[in-house]
Amino acid sequence: MYDTPDLERPGHVIEGYDKEHAERTTRIVQTVAKEAGLAEKWLPELEVTTLLHDLGRAGMDAELFGKIFGVAQEIGLPIRIRELRAKYQHISEEQAPDFFVSHIKQALEQRGIALTLRVYDHILMRMDFKGRLRRQLKERAPELSSMGITVKPWMEKVMLYYYYPQEMAGEPADVKLMGMLLVACENFEAYNNRRRGKDYYGRRDEQLREVFTALERFERDGLVSARVMATLKGLTASGALDNEMKESRGQTRSQALLAADVAFQQELAASVNRQGASS
Numbered sequence: 001m002y003d004t005p006d007l008e009r010p011g012h013v014i015e016g017y018d019k020e021h022a023e024r025t026t027r028i029v030q031t032v033a034k035e036a037g038l039a040e041k042w043l044p045e046l047e048v049t050t051l052l053h054d055l056g057r058a059g060m061d062a063e064l065f066g067k068i069f070g071v072a073q074e075i076g077l078p079i080r081i082r083e084l085r086a087k088y089q090h091i092s093e094e095q096a097p098d099f100f101v102s103h104i105k106q107a108l109e110q111r112g113i114a115l116t117l118r119v120y121d122h123i124l125m126r127m128d129f130k131g132r133l134r135r136q137l138k139e140r141a142p143e144l145s146s147m148g149i150t151v152k153p154w155m156e157k158v159m160l161y162y163y164y165p166q167e168m169a170g171e172p173a174d175v176k177l178m179g180m181l182l183v184a185c186e187n188f189e190a191y192n193n194r195r196r197g198k199d200y201y202g203r204r205d206e207q208l209r210e211v212f213t214a215l216e217r218f219e220r221d222g223l224v225s226a227r228v229m230a231t232l233k234g235l236t237a238s239g240a241l242d243n244e245m246k247e248s249r250g251q252t253r254s255q256a257l258l259a260a261d262v263a264f265q266q267e268l269a270a271s272v273n274r275q276g277a278s279s
């Protein structure tokens with residue numbers, strides 16, 4: 001589903017960069033959702049939702065994507081639509097892609113990256129994630145339907161929650177919870193993911209402590225609730241997510257976690273116990 005034909009090279013396929021991330025995120029979400037007390041009836045559709053959540057980036061060339069948004073960070077241009085609109089409040093959602101282009105064009109050209117359709121399409125992967133996701137879902141609707149899958153409006157809102165949290169307003173508590181579970185777990189996977197770290201976060205290694213430092217920002221921003229964070233911390237501390245963590249980092253299951261991570265798991269376990277005792 002994530003693999004797409006390469007329009008610049010007929011006969012070639014761009015392998016879906018996010019497919020392993022999506023699959024692993026799905027397993028993590030299922031584990032955390034059950035522990036967080038989400039009603040069981042939601043789990044099958046939540047599974048479909050999390051598997052498809054990054055389809056809006058199908059066709060991504062990770063190197064080009066990393067270059068474009070790396071330049072944006074260099075020049076202080078926010079790289080997510082939510083942050084862009086927080087900084088430039090007069091910009092509407094529809095204006096965001098062109099606003100972003102007008103601010104980055106020169107810096108890209110100075111670094112030898114011309115604003116081709118391919119570059120623009122990669123900008124849309126973040127600046128119009130909603131439109132791109134919807135187009136991808138529409139294109140794949142016949143294939144999905146042959147598998148008995150219909151993407152319902154709430155499922156789309158869960159997929160879009162990270163970039164468009166405001167669209168969650170008015171949804172039932174369970175749907176909001178699923179949005180939060182996805183943001184927490186997909187970022188847990190992404191911050192543990194060695195390949196992503198190297199390709200587009202400019203990271204040299206992954207450490208559990210840093211993963212949670214990053215995740216706590218989402219809790220502070222109100223994007224993820226304290227309950228979801230506490231559940232994720234508890235499961236991480238217990239070792240229930242060790243296999244997914246090892247996979248994210250390119251380790252085999254029989255390899256041991258880094259000593260620093262085991263120590264951090266113990267720290268997490270102690271803090272989870274303290275919180276449990278005080279509440």
Ligand SMILES: [Fe+2]
Pocket residue numbers: 021025053054186
């Ligand atoms: Fe993701």
